[in-house]
Amino acid sequence: MASSLLTRQLAISLRLAAPGSRYVSKTATKSVSEFEYDAPSMKTAVPGPKSQELLRQLGEIQNVGAVHFFCNYEESRGNYLVDVDGNRMLDVYTQISSIPIGYNHPALMKVMTNPNNVSTFVNRPALGILPPENFPDKLIESLLSIAPSGMRRVQTMACGSCSNENAFKTMFIWYRNKERGYANPSEHEVDTCMINQSPGCPDLSILSFMGAFHGRTLGCLATTHSKAIHKLDIPSFDWPIAPFPKLQYPLEEFVRENAQEEARCLEEVEDLIVKWRQKGKPVAGIVIEPIQAEGGDNHASPDFFSKLRNIARKHGCAFHVDEVQTGGGTTGKFWGHEHWGLDDPADVVSFSKKLLTGGYYHRDELKPDKPYRIFNTWMGDPSKNLFLSEVLNVIRRENLLEVVTRSGKALLQGLYTLQTQYPHILSRARGQGTFCAIDACNDATRDSIMIKARNKGLFMGSCGEKTIRFRPALVFKEYHVHQLLNILNDVLAEHK
Amino acid sequence: MASSLLTRQLAISLRLAAPGSRYVSKTATKSVSEFEYDAPSMKTAVPGPKSQELLRQLGEIQNVGAVHFFCNYEESRGNYLVDVDGNRMLDVYTQISSIPIGYNHPALMKVMTNPNNVSTFVNRPALGILPPENFPDKLIESLLSIAPSGMRRVQTMACGSCSNENAFKTMFIWYRNKERGYANPSEHEVDTCMINQSPGCPDLSILSFMGAFHGRTLGCLATTHSKAIHKLDIPSFDWPIAPFPKLQYPLEEFVRENAQEEARCLEEVEDLIVKWRQKGKPVAGIVIEPIQAEGGDNHASPDFFSKLRNIARKHGCAFHVDEVQTGGGTTGKFWGHEHWGLDDPADVVSFSKKLLTGGYYHRDELKPDKPYRIFNTWMGDPSKNLFLSEVLNVIRRENLLEVVTRSGKALLQGLYTLQTQYPHILSRARGQGTFCAIDACNDATRDSIMIKARNKGLFMGSCGEKTIRFRPALVFKEYHVHQLLNILNDVLAEHK
Numbered sequence: 001m002a003s004s005l006l007t008r009q010l011a012i013s014l015r016l017a018a019p020g021s022r023y024v025s026k027t028a029t030k031s032v033s034e035f036e037y038d039a040p041s042m043k044t045a046v047p048g049p050k051s052q053e054l055l056r057q058l059g060e061i062q063n064v065g066a067v068h069f070f071c072n073y074e075e076s077r078g079n080y081l082v083d084v085d086g087n088r089m090l091d092v093y094t095q096i097s098s099i100p101i102g103y104n105h106p107a108l109m110k111v112m113t114n115p116n117n118v119s120t121f122v123n124r125p126a127l128g129i130l131p132p133e134n135f136p137d138k139l140i141e142s143l144l145s146i147a148p149s150g151m152r153r154v155q156t157m158a159c160g161s162c163s164n165e166n167a168f169k170t171m172f173i174w175y176r177n178k179e180r181g182y183a184n185p186s187e188h189e190v191d192t193c194m195i196n197q198s199p200g201c202p203d204l205s206i207l208s209f210m211g212a213f214h215g216r217t218l219g220c221l222a223t224t225h226s227k228a229i230h231k232l233d234i235p236s237f238d239w240p241i242a243p244f245p246k247l248q249y250p251l252e253e254f255v256r257e258n259a260q261e262e263a264r265c266l267e268e269v270e271d272l273i274v275k276w277r278q279k280g281k282p283v284a285g286i287v288i289e290p291i292q293a294e295g296g297d298n299h300a301s302p303d304f305f306s307k308l309r310n311i312a313r314k315h316g317c318a319f320h321v322d323e324v325q326t327g328g329g330t331t332g333k334f335w336g337h338e339h340w341g342l343d344d345p346a347d348v349v350s351f352s353k354k355l356l357t358g359g360y361y362h363r364d365e366l367k368p369d370k371p372y373r374i375f376n377t378w379m380g381d382p383s384k385n386l387f388l389s390e391v392l393n394v395i396r397r398e399n400l401l402e403v404v405t406r407s408g409k410a411l412l413q414g415l416y417t418l419q420t421q422y423p424h425i426l427s428r429a430r431g432q433g434t435f436c437a438i439d440a441c442n443d444a445t446r447d448s449i450m451i452k453a454r455n456k457g458l459f460m461g462s463c464g465e466k467t468i469r470f471r472p473a474l475v476f477k478e479y480h481v482h483q484l485l486n487i488l489n490d491v492l493a494e495h496k
Numbered sequence: 497m498a499s500s501l502l503t504r505q506l507a508i509s510l511r512l513a514a515p516g517s518r519y520v521s522k523t524a525t526k527s528v529s530e531f532e533y534d535a536p537s538m539k540t541a542v543p544g545p546k547s548q549e550l551l552r553q554l555g556e557i558q559n560v561g562a563v564h565f566f567c568n569y570e571e572s573r574g575n576y577l578v579d580v581d582g583n584r585m586l587d588v589y590t591q592i593s594s595i596p597i598g599y600n601h602p603a604l605m606k607v608m609t610n611p612n613n614v615s616t617f618v619n620r621p622a623l624g625i626l627p628p629e630n631f632p633d634k635l636i637e638s639l640l641s642i643a644p645s646g647m648r649r650v651q652t653m654a655c656g657s658c659s660n661e662n663a664f665k666t667m668f669i670w671y672r673n674k675e676r677g678y679a680n681p682s683e684h685e686v687d688t689c690m691i692n693q694s695p696g697c698p699d700l701s702i703l704s705f706m707g708a709f710h711g712r713t714l715g716c717l718a719t720t721h722s723k724a725i726h727k728l729d730i731p732s733f734d735w736p737i738a739p740f741p742k743l744q745y746p747l748e749e750f751v752r753e754n755a756q757e758e759a760r761c762l763e764e765v766e767d768l769i770v771k772w773r774q775k776g777k778p779v780a781g782i783v784i785e786p787i788q789a790e791g792g793d794n795h796a797s798p799d800f801f802s803k804l805r806n807i808a809r810k811h812g813c814a815f816h817v818d819e820v821q822t823g824g825g826t827t828g829k830f831w832g833h834e835h836w837g838l839d840d841p842a843d844v845v846s847f848s849k850k851l852l853t854g855g856y857y858h859r860d861e862l863k864p865d866k867p868y869r870i871f872n873t874w875m876g877d878p879s880k881n882l883f884l885s886e887v888l889n890v891i892r893r894e895n896l897l898e899v900v901t902r903s904g905k906a907l908l909q910g911l912y913t914l915q916t917q918y919p920h921i922l923s924r925a926r927g928q929g930t931f932c933a934i935d936a937c938n939d940a941t942r943d944s945i946m947i948k949a950r951n952k953g954l955f956m957g958s959c960g961e962k963t964i965r966f967r968p969a970l971v972f973k974e975y976h977v978h979q980l981l982n983i984l985n986d987v988l989a990e991h992k
Contacts, residue, residue, distance in 0.1 A: 050629075057632040061640065061649055065867025066624050073619040073628050084629045095622040096873045108618045112608075121617070122604045122883075123569040124852070126591040130567050133546075133580045136553040144557065153557055158654040161872060165657075165713040169730055176729040185728055193727040194706075196718055201732035210690075216872055217661040219714030222692055229868050231689040232681055233672040234665055236697035237731060353873060356620070371561025372725050376657060376712055377592045377849060387618075 022489075023414075023482030035106050036078025036475075039483060040457025041088040048085025068459075076103035079473060079480050081459060089454065090483050093461035097293075097325050097471035098353040100391045101400070105475075107390050120383050127156070127379040128371075138382065142389040143359065146334050148321075148349045149342075151361040156380025160324040160352035161215030164287070166374050167350045167360045168219050171285035171318040172204050173373055174366045178316070182369075204284040205237065205276055207269065207317070209244040211295030211464075214287055214322050223287050226295040226464075240272035240283060244292060245300050249428045250416075262304040266311065273315045285318040285348070286311075290336030293325040296464020297437030299430055302340040309345065318366065320348040328354030329395060329474050332405035332433030339432065354474075356391065357384035400474040408433040410478045411470060414485040422492045425449075436470040437463070449491055458487040518985075519910075519978030531602050532574025532971075535979060536953025537584040544581025564955075572599035575969060575976050577955060585950065586979050589957035593789075593821050593967035594849040596887045597896070601971075603886050616879050623652070623875040624867075634878065638885040642830050643857055644817075644845045645838075652855040652876025656820040656848035657711035660783070662870050663844045663856045664715050667781035667814040668700050669869055670862045674812070678865075700780040701733065701772055703765065703813070705740040707791030707960075710783055710818050719783050722791040722960075736768035736779060740788060741796050745924045746912075758800040762807065769811045781814040781844070782807075786832030789821040792960020793933030795926055798836040805841060814862065817842040824850030825891060825970050828901040828929030835928065850970075852887065853880035896970040904929040906974045907966060910981040918988045921945075932966040933959070945987055954983040 047055065047069040054070045075082040079102055081091035091099075101108070111117055125132055143154045157163040185200070193200025208214065208223035215221065216230055222237040224230055245262045248254035273283045288308065292298035312319040326336030328351070337345045347366055352358040357380050368374045395401065408431060415429035415438045428439040440446035443466045450460055450468065463469045472480065543551065543565040550566045571578040575598055577587035587595075597604070607613055621628055639650045653659040681696070689696025704710065704719035711717065712726055718733040720726055741758045744750035769779050784804065788794035808815040822832030824847070833841045846856040853876050864870045891897065904927060911925035911934050924935040936942035939962045946956055946964065959965045968976065 054627075054629065054632060058627065058635075061632065061635055062651060063864045063867055063870070066871060067627060068625050070629050070631070071621065071626050073621065074615040076619065081626075095620070095626060098620070098622065098873055103619050104615060105618070109614060112614045112617055118605060118608045119570040119600060121608055121879075122601070123572065123599050124591070124594065125567065125569065126594065128562050129564050130577075130591060131550075131554065131563060132569050133550065133566050135566070136550060136557065139554075139557055155558060159658065159872065159874060161661075162655065162657065162713065168714070169712075172731065173729045185724075189728065190724045193724050193729075193732075194721050195737055196727075196732035196734060200724070200728055201730060204729075204731050216665075217658065217713045217715060218664070218718075222714075225690050227868075228681075228686045228689050228696070229866065230871075231692075232685060232696055232869075233669045233689075233700075234697060235668065235700050235733060236689075236692035238692060241691055368559045370725065371559055372723075373728075374559070375562060375726075376655065377594055378655060383617075 022486055035104065036102065037080045037088060040080065040090050040487075042455065042457050043086045046083060046085075046087055046089075046454050048083065048087060050084040054084065073103065078102035078105075079476055087457070089457050089459040090480060090487070091459045092470045092472040092476070092484060093459055094471055094473050096353070096461065097330065099473050100328055100354040100356070101394050102473045102475045105394065107394050108387055111386055111390050117386055120386055124378060124381060124383070126377055127382070128375050132382060135382065138385050138389065142385050142392060143355075143361075145392065147361055148335050148337065148346060150344060151349065151363060153364060153367055154361045155359055155374060156385070157358035157360070158378060158380065159358045160350070161217040161220050162376070163324070163350040163352055163358040163360050164214045164223075164322060165217055165219045167320055167348045167362070168206055168285065168287075170348065170360075170362055170366050170368065170374060171206070171320060172202075173368060174318060175204060175282075175284035176202060177369060203281045205239040205281045207240045207242060207272060207276075207283045207286045209242050209288060209292070211244045211292045211298055212287070212289060213292070213294035214289075215324075226292075238281065240276045242269045242272055244295070244298055245304060247299060249430045251299065251301070251430075258301065259303070262300060266304065266307050269308065269311055270315075273311070273317065283315065283317045285320050287320040287322055289322050290326045290331070290339070291432065291435060293469065294463050296467045297430060297435075297469055298464075299432070305337070305340045305345070306342055309342065318347040320350065321346040322350050324350060324352045326435065327351045329401050329404055330354065330433055330435045330471065332401060332408055334401065336432070336435075356388045357381060395474060398475070403477060404433045404474055407472070407476050407478055407481050408436065410481040411436050411484070414481060418485070418488060418492065422495075425492060425495060431470070434470060434472050434476055437467050440466045440468065442466055445495075449488075449495065452491045452494070453487055456487045456490060458484055518982055531600065532598065533576045533584060536576070536586050536983075538951065538953050539582045542579060542581070542583055542585075542950050544579065544583060546580040550580065569599065574598035574601075575972055583953070585953050585955040586976060586983070587955045588966045588968040588972070588980060589955055590967055590969050592849070592957065593826065595969050596824055596850040596852070597890050598969045598971045601890065603890050604883055607882055607886050613882055616882055620874060620877060620879070622873055623878070624871050628878060631878065634881050634885065638881050638888060639851075639855065639857075641888065644831050644833065644842060646840060647845065647857040647859060649860060649863055650855055650857045651870060652853050652881070654874060654876065655854045656846070657713040657716050658872075659820070659846040659848055659854040659856050660710045660719075660818060661713055661715045663816055663846045663858070664702055664781065664783075666844060666856070666858055666862050666864065666870060667702070667816060668698075669864060670814060671700060671778075671780035671812075672698060673865060699777045701735040701777045703736045703738060703768060703772075703779045703782045705738050705784060705788070707740045707788045707794055708783070708785060709788070709790035710785075711820075722788075734777065736772045738765045738768055740791070740794055741800060743795060745926045747795065747797070747926075754797065755799070758796060762800065762803050765804065765807055766811075769807070769813065779811065779813045781816050783816040783818055785818050786822045786827070786835070787928065787931060789965065790959050792963045793926060793931075793965055794960075795928070801833070801836045801841070802838055805838065814843040816844040816846065818846050820846060820848045822931065823847045825897050825900055826850065826929055826931045826967065828897060828904055830897065832928070832931075852884045853877060891970060894971070899973060900929045900970055903968070903972050903974055903977050904932065906977040907932050907980070910977060914981070914984060914988065918991075921988060921991060927966070930966060930968050930972055933963050935960075936962045936964065938962055941991075945984075945991065948987045948990070949983055952983045952986060954980055
């Protein structure tokens with residue numbers, strides 16, 4: 001968290017933004033301005049009349065309670081999302097953190113217009129049985145070129161939930177093979193599994209954390225504990241749930257208190273592992289996000305993750321790091337777990353969103369022992385791998401991890417300044433790279449700030465109970481940070 | 497099953513193919529020949545040397561035990577799949593039944609080269625919060641234009657498993673809302689759901705059938721009972737599993753016996769519903785395939801499904817028809833359940849594969865009462881909807897449902913003839929449209945026939961214990977049927 005310390009000190013020492021003062025910056029460096037707009041431009045309140053009419057139409061077909069507005073993706077560019085009423089907003093939510101290099105990036109447009117790529121879009125293969133000729137090469141040049149430390153094996157999937165479901169299955173299979181001493185399953189196991197009974201379907205568990213979000217399919221949902229609306233009425237598994245550290249921010253000012261809190265949680269993790277083993281539901285794996293996102297942008301220290309990793313190893317549990325939201329460069333490193341500085345950070349790392357395809361890496365020891373154990377019809381989508389290769393080229397060519405680190409510092413510094421100016425409204429600014437957040441005093445205030453900001457051309461996301469989360473694309477530059485802070489400052493200045 | 501009867505009688509009365517005799521037919525009607533080859537063409541045994549080298553490379557990254565060979569999708573056309581060694585095979589497995597109108601169909605190539613579509617591929621939206629302007633229109637012109645009887649609401653998803661997982665959730669939410677009298681959940685429910693406990697996460701169940709396949713994520717897998725390899729070592733739910741009728745074929749010859757068998761299964765279904773209610777795990781929904789596919793191409797009569805639907809209604813369970821493999825025209829009607837002739841065949845119908853996008857339709861009563869209950873990041877993929885619209889245009893323009901019906905009759909008739917000629921090897925020919933199957937005397941013989949046929953240019957799929965399944969694309973014409981039967985006849989004639 002050295003960078004947070006630095007930027008906070010800078011913010012305090014320089015007092016860049018007194019109430020009402022403006023950040024002034026040149027609009028755009030070359031590589032961005034080539035394909036994007038200069039600034040937000042608003043024509044109506046959001047949602048505007050066209051969005052409202054489309055909402056009515058879509059409401060006949062689906063529940064539209066979560067729809068914010070309808071978009072004109074053709075006209076959107078870079079960091080700017082254009083809606084159907086012609087409003088152009090600075091987008092720091094980016095389709096729930098899933099747009100890596102902005103809208104309509106020229107490099108991605110080129111992928112589409114390359115005639116060599118047409119067949120990949122038109123003929124979606126069943127990758128597990130009939131892969132295309134270039135599949136090993138494409139995996140090597142895309143996903144394996146960014147593989148986490150110690151991992152040479154990767155399995156693509158369609159989305160984040162499927163990735164985590166299959167990662168869990170991989171850990172269960174690995175765990176039972178260990179227990180069986182790698183012998184063949186007994187006839188009794190084979191028979192009982194067909195009717196959902198143990199020992200064939202064993203009472204194994206995955207340990208997760210309060211506040212976690214790992215997806216919404218039934219296996220994933222048993223490890224998700226962020227909001228009741230996700231879980232209510234859906235049957236679940238009796239799996240152990242540990243407390244996630246509730247840290248005080250800024251982290252550098254509460255080192256001793258936070259270390260105590262983390263120690264308390266780790267102790268609870270070990271207790272739960274022992275207790276669930278005694279209950280006959282041993283913990284096959286531990287799953288955790290490097291930063292709890294949906295649950296409210298909750299951080300923990302590298303020391304916490306390092307000790308948790310050791311606990312997993314000590315008790316023979318696989319350690320699964322869910323990088324669906326933290327992966328892809330948004331923390332300033334390609335994977336959130338790289339900030340821990342461990343040689344051996346994980347057994348399984350799952351991804352989706354900014355990687356455009358779902359999937360997971362795993363250590364050699366966890367490779368499935370037989371075909372068809374980890375399987376489905378499509379097993380991913382090569383057309384998404386094509387786009388990912390190009391995204392990685394752009395990230396390297398435009399040094400986007402450095403851009404994220406620089407913009408992230410400016411953003412966090414700005415948030416520190418705002419919470420100093422508006423201490424009755426804002427608190428707990430925190431972040432890594434541009435993966436930043438700040439809390440409002442309550443949810444109504446948070447929601448009101450977000451709506452007012454949107455009407456001024458800044459589109460943000462929420463998480464947790466009263467948190468605003470910032471999830472810009474990797475092409476989010478310092479002058480975009482200044483636009484964001486100026487709008488937020490205006491909203492806060494008007495706020496009663 | 498009137499059509500089966502007809503074609504079987506035809507086969508017997510005409511004795512079209514004596515041992516060694518050949519089907520002779522003109523190659524290709526115009527609409528197909530424009531973009532495809534005339535016949536298979538083999539250069540090496542399959543997998544050839546290039547496939548074997550690629551298998552070695554991919555084996556460093558993934559388990560490749562299920563990979564048959566590597567494909568050259570650029571060179572594949574229509575019903576013919578070309579591999580990396582230059583072998584061209586008549587493909588009647590079509591990427592596990594997921595290629596609707598053959599490889600590289602010109603209409604789909606056009607979708608790719610239309611500049612208006614580029615943005616849809618490049619900017620994948622979070623459909624649940626920020627849909628594109630044309631989203632309601634695209635749903636209406638594609639998925640809603642083929643909506644099953646009585647259904648005006650549809651939710652897209654990424655794949656078959658996600659579709660079924662969310663369909664199950666939809667049924668659980670509906671069931672609990674009924675139980676609560678549509679009141680708000682209690683504080684106790686809200687609190688307990690966060691920690692996976694009842695009543696917030698209630699002990700509800702889904703009733704499924706032995707031999708069923710509904711996917712491999714943890715919720716789906718609890719309703720899948722086709723093969724042990726899918727289920728072994730994965731924790732599951734204690735949900736009721738009913739026997740699926742084991743019918744004798746041809747269905748018309750065993751009407752009385754089959755009716756008895758179906759009555760036995762239906763009785764067991766009612767018993768299980770009562771028993772699970774008494775156990776405190778009431779059945780919220782019943783899920784079933786119109787034809788069990790992965791489980792071995794097991795059919796049941798319209799009368800069976802009609803009575804099952806009534807049992808569901810009587811006991812207040814939702815009735816979920818899983819059309820992931822049967823949907824999209826392959827049975828000669830767009831949905832397999834249309835053959836039942838019911839006005840009110842289902843509460844939920846899920847799909848994927850040939851529809852190119854996953855998803856499910858549901859009756860109005862089952863619409864989620866609040867936003868974010870059925871939700872994920874992408875909620876489908878509009879680029880798949882674009883292709884689906886075009887596929888539907890082609891199906892209509894080229895009368896492909898009629899083509900399927902005609903080709904299906906010829907195929908089933910040919911299979912009847914083959915099993916008459918080779919009664920020691922083949923039995924139980926069955927099918928609806930081109931969704932056909934035949935059993936070998938054992939699994940080793942089945943596998944051997946499939947490998948020999950592949951080396952002669954016919955690529956088929958397997959299912960169940962010893963079944964060959966036929967899943968051609970909708971552009972599979974009668975002369976393709978003749979090619980198939982000729983190759984199969986050659987293989988069987990050589991078989992010891």
